[in-house]
Amino acid sequence: MEKKELLYEGKAKKIWTTENPDLLISEFKDSLTAFNGEKKSQEEGKGALNNAISAALFEYLEEKGIPTHYVKMLDSNHMLHKRADVILIEVIVRNIATGSLSRNLGIEDGKVLPFTLVEFDYKNDELGDPKLNDQHALILELVKSQDELDYIRYMARKINRFLSEFYSELGLKLVDFKLEFGRDKNDNIILIDELSPDNFRLWDAKTNEKMDKDRFRQGLGGLKEAYEEVLRRIQNR
Ligand SMILES: Nc1ncnc2c1ncn2[C@@H]1O[C@H](COP(=O)(O)OP(=O)(O)OP(=O)(O)O)[C@@H](O)[C@H]1O
Numbered sequence: 001m002e003k004k005e006l007l008y009e010g011k012a013k014k015i016w017t018t019e020n021p022d023l024l025i026s027e028f029k030d031s032l033t034a035f036n037g038e039k040k041s042q043e044e045g046k047g048a049l050n051n052a053i054s055a056a057l058f059e060y061l062e063e064k065g066i067p068t069h070y071v072k073m074l075d076s077n078h079m080l081h082k083r084a085d086v087i088l089i090e091v092i093v094r095n096i097a098t099g100s101l102s103r104n105l106g107i108e109d110g111k112v113l114p115f116t117l118v119e120f121d122y123k124n125d126e127l128g129d130p131k132l133n134d135q136h137a138l139i140l141e142l143v144k145s146q147d148e149l150d151y152i153r154y155m156a157r158k159i160n161r162f163l164s165e166f167y168s169e170l171g172l173k174l175v176d177f178k179l180e181f182g183r184d185k186n187d188n189i190i191l192i193d194e195l196s197p198d199n200f201r202l203w204d205a206k207t208n209e210k211m212d213k214d215r216f217r218q219g220l221g222g223l224k225e226a227y228e229e230v231l232r233r234i235q236n237r
């Protein structure tokens, strides 16, 4: 399957059409951005690491019965997947308080939450991805009904249980992550986008060392080494 036209270029990926109108190719880029694009950098090999990690996680979730857009990895930085209509909600799932949750609500960094928190942000860079409640999402017609919001929240929690278990076996704590959902050609809601340490916070279970994009956000260095270590643990699973 070959790339045809560039459909969209985002901060992390280029999305290409293919000869099959139902399938797209994601090209994972080496660029790194944080704080809604304010901090930028480049890390050779990061795209390939995110592609490989995402592919492994999509395969795992598919095995667990989660419907996703994943078809296959084409080469080091290209993934073939179904085309979807993106639901413009960033679904944030949190097990441990850190980052904006700690800053905004004054919850101690590292505090294990009493239950998994699922939050919705409006996927809109111009507005700075503001927080949404269910009524906002319905007023903006980001989904068709409350039932769809309930389904998305239900799927996010289910995915969290599978991924927390997966990472725990690798000696990693799944602190929080961002998911995107879309509608496939049959109008089914499926998991889309990527499942990489750009969108996941992972802490080493023994040392609490950060193994994700916070290494870049916080200027800690060693981002590529951390992503390589995550992939190495996945491959040795
Ligand atoms: N299966 C799919 N079908 C159609 N579009 C998709 C699919 N999977 C992901 N996308 C979209 O493709 C784009 C991927 O590009 P990229 O991740 O670089 O976006 P972005 O500019 O980084 O946006 P953001 O920072 O909000 O993720 C996103 O807009 C994402 O919603």
Ligand SMILES: [Mg+2]
Pocket: 010, 011, 012
């Ligand atoms: Mg993105």
